[in-house]
Amino acid sequence: MLIQVLRRAAGVAGVCLLALASAAHAQSGEIPSCYAANQLPLPAQSVKRELFVVIDQTTVLDAALTNALGRQLQALVVPGTRFRIFSFSAFSQGRYLQPLGSGTLEPPLTDTSVRNATAVGKLKALDACLKSQWSYGTKLAAKAVGEAIAGSTDSLAKSDVLSSLAAVSKAIRDEPTGATKTVLVVSDMLENSSITSFYAKDRMRQINPADEAHKVEKANVQADFAGADVYVMGAGIVPEPAGGGKGALNYRTPQALEALHTFWQGFFDKSHARLVEFGMPALLSPIK
Template sequence: MLAVSATTALAQSALPSCYEYAKLPAANLASNTELFVVIDQTTPLDASLQQSVANNMKPFLEAGNTFSVMQFSAFTQGHYTDVLTNATLDHALEADARKDIGKNQLAKFDQCMAIQSPNAAKLAGAALRKAFSGTSSDVAKSDVLGSLKDISNKIKQSSAKQKVVLLASDMLENSSISSFYAKQAVRQIDPQKELKLVADNQLFADFGGAKVYVIGAGLLTADASKPKGVYRDPKTMAALQQFWRTYFEKSNAKLVEFGQPALLNPLR
């Protein structure tokens, strides 16, 4: 009865509360960590990078945490930011509190908690599959800056003790504001000039002190058709990273790792 299918859970965008199921008073505790997985649908990831996103989510699917899976694309072509799922895993009962609860209620609570993490994994997996299946390199524009400002509003509102963002994107803006492309390659940008454009267009955000990890930076669709990939000039990628590092600093966030395209370290 407690098991939640991926389809049903995704529609409800939440996990059943074990406290409600066992008819116990709500814990009313802030989440330890809230993980926001953000998928840029203009950046197709190969199977390895998709698996990396999933693998990095797994450690966060534990009691006391919250997670969201979100996707974004280009505003100009009918695509918009969408929250595919978000769910909170209940805090475990303190040892002292367990002594004051009847056996039947305690058994129901423990039964629920035992399957909450597996159900969270089903939720996350269904959302990631939906997001990845909708990615396409055919979208002509990529409103990364506008989308991130939109997404930051949700992240800022989180009451979690720690906020972590896993951003799967090539991080290549291509909008009416600016374009980071040049002849199907990454353009070497001037970080300071681009940051001025961001300021002039009021596109700095507020991520509420979140830690940010990027996977897929500088990734081009041509990569998939070339066994050795596409050469990215180190200076070009360094400029891209510097732009985003400063952007996040000015947007109340810390860029912990800039995967080009893969992450070298797990999320923390």
């Protein structure tokens, strides 16, 4: 479902709200609780994963990477997941960090003692609601990601990757559920801001990770991901020059990519995160 929606790059027809959704819920964008609607207590540890998807709108994905992103999300946006989706690009150009969609997909009621003590009609209503909730939630997530991808462009002059990730980390740190925290960053990871620039003459340059880390420290950019697992997709992507014929200018050397990886490894280590995979540009394994 997510893959098909992303292929249309946000060309999603109107999504029907759950029958139980109130006007307040619809306006806030939150997914209504099936357990609350049926006056049943939530199962213990109902949220097993906090998923944060952060999309850099200065990074344009091709069809293969868009489909790969859809496959990753399809396996992640499942019952027991609370998801939050953000987009960002350049603060100075009005493309500041903004939330696009969020919601919680509740797990099924598997506790035998509770099911046996609950009326059959209420159980059927709960199970039907959870099925509808999952359908609505996956469409909501796909629509938010699709909108972010559709708004991506390589025409923006700046990209505030560091500041945006630092801002997102505060939301990650403040989530109190105790669930596994997973962060998927979709970005070329090429900073181009007042802090520093990873470009030279419109091309990705080979950076010195230690020098760049010093610039970040000097700018007082601080992040705390509270032990989250971080996956990056799209690192090192540089769009082909307009008009073509200059593909050699966009060649990224293994040394330049490794330096980029080393810088971000250090940044996430210092920010209490575990950089599990740094896709240059694709992730080679499913997110766990």
